[in-house]
Amino acid sequence: MANYHDIRRLTGLSLSTISKYFNGRTVLPANRAAIEAAAEQLGVRPNANARALRSRRSQRVGVLVPSLGVGFHMAIVAGIEEALRPRGLSVIVRSAGGEHAPDTTTAAEELAATLVDGMFVIPRSIDRGPLAQVGAQGVPLVFIDRPGAPGDNVLLDNRGAVAVGVRHLLDHGHTHLGLLTGDPGIWTMRERLAGARHVLEQREIPSRTVELADSPLTAAGGRQAMAHLLALHPRPTAILAFNYHLTLGALTTLAESGLRAPDDISLVGFDTDDIDTICTPRLTHIIQPVDQIAGHAARLMLARLDNPDQPHQTITIPAALTVGGSVRRLNAAG
């Protein structure tokens, strides 16, 4: 591939001027035309590696996710890529999960070693370790859903998300609730539970009418927990699942039990974009606005790249409820 030297040979201009042209700085019109012609003829493309080496900006950002297999993470990656591509930034993906997975900190260091200009990090729920040194190495960090992390932050309103679901159920007359709370060892899940508790206290719902069922955050876990709730006497009139897999499990158990929502029991799912479209009636569910999350994260990154020394920002994104038909209105008397 031809380079600046070839252009110089053709135009007689200096490398500085050619460099200026390719960096969008002002160049005499005649020179600009000459460079353009030569570049076209020779097929010159500035060498990204040389640029990165000399200018210390690689125009690359990294995205570190727990696992690329998870729809939520992928959607985040997609959103970030789409937002950053027009700015000429490349996105390197790296999964901290999978078979031969190192821990998140190691993965972050390895990613930083590729000399990305910045990193997005979706931490694994389990490793609440520091990651601080990566930030200290001067790589700008944008964290997703990890409050207090050493960098910019995009937080999901976990409490608010579940709260809006619980409110929806209460407003429909349900007071005997079953909550698929997932794994209380995970911060996100604790937050969601706190959100539910907050609403219940606010509305003065006696806590004995609220059944909690924790389980691993898998569809299998959701199935078991759901089965547990369905077996209660009296049975809760409504179920709320705390994440995607739990929702999936709940739906399966429901179907296997021959029960249907909303006739036999009401159900509010979580974070299930496709699934709800094939449920009849459609599933009422809480949605994490992935596009917004990715968009805000990208914006934070761009701002920080422009101005590395600005103070860290935190953005909290509200969740939304998509109302389907899986929740039944109980009689005021019921």
Added chain:
Amino acid sequence: MANYHDIRRLTGLSLSTISKYFNGRTVLPANRAAIEAAAEQLGVRPNANARALRSRRSQRVGVLVPSLGVGFHMAIVAGIEEALRPRGLSVIVRSAGGEHAPDTTTAAEELAATLVDGMFVIPRSIDRGPLAQVGAQGVPLVFIDRPGAPGDNVLLDNRGAVAVGVRHLLDHGHTHLGLLTGDPGIWTMRERLAGARHVLEQREIPSRTVELADSPLTAAGGRQAMAHLLALHPRPTAILAFNYHLTLGALTTLAESGLRAPDDISLVGFDTDDIDTICTPRLTHIIQPVDQIAGHAARLMLARLDNPDQPHQTITIPAALTVGGSVRRLNAAG
């Protein structure tokens, strides 16, 4: 960040020796120890940009997909990343779709301009253009599901995939079939149809008992096409959908019509990992073995990076049928 010069200052060794060490070449034990100690103390990490500039190998590969939003593409990316990470390769993702999307060729050139060592390309169904010049620039290309492309190829056995589904239906006594064939303008879909036709001819099924319903490759398209098939008199006894979205649409229409598989009609879906888990009974469906595809693609890339001049290879991956309970066995008399 400290660099080789700092190590030299500490150890008195030459840059060449230090370079050798970091490239895994043999170095006198004493020197090795000295370098390791110094590197540890100083926190030296070889500068990836300088390496890439000088050695002309960036240790980066690109993955170009039509859209990161699609589960299949994402799964491929995930598989590739996982396979290549242990080899020290970074994966740059780039979507050719989305809002401000350039065409695939432009996207490929832009990706090549970041000086990746190789590129995986999942072409958009619509653009069957050349992409040849990218290959000619010397960037190794691995294509997925695009026969005849100028590079290594991983092909899905589209014909065989649908064929196995059709055979399954025939074996269960269904002869009046409805096929959701999607968009015949798309090569993949034509292949799948050809696979179905092949089996039908082989088994000497009269073609008038096979209803085709084409539609856009969306859930909405699938819904409409499915509604069309359901409205036929007599109605087909079994439906086979040709891709994921069509399957989704078919399930929705089925549910809305108050019909159930397999009691009212049999159904074979396509490429639906999660969905089938919440169907009761589970959905019988054709699966594209994404992991295998990604694995083989990664292997082809590694082989080519090792040996750029070897002749292009093509690998065809068979599809599999996952048998659920959505297909009913008809009486031999039926």
Added chain:
DNA sequence: GCTCCGGCGCGAAACGTTACGCGCCCGCTC
């Protein structure tokens, strides 16, 4: 004991670009 050879260390020259500072020229002002 001499020669030959392989293993390794060394210095210097790239790789292709950007950053820096100087100097020229043109136009404006008093």
Added chain:
DNA sequence: GAGCGGGCGCGTAACGTTTCGCGCCGGAGC
């Protein structure tokens, strides 16, 4: 008409590595 300043081009020195060829040293073979 002289002085001044802004706009731009130019040469040079990095950026941090790898590559190349040379040369030394030590061991093996005769």
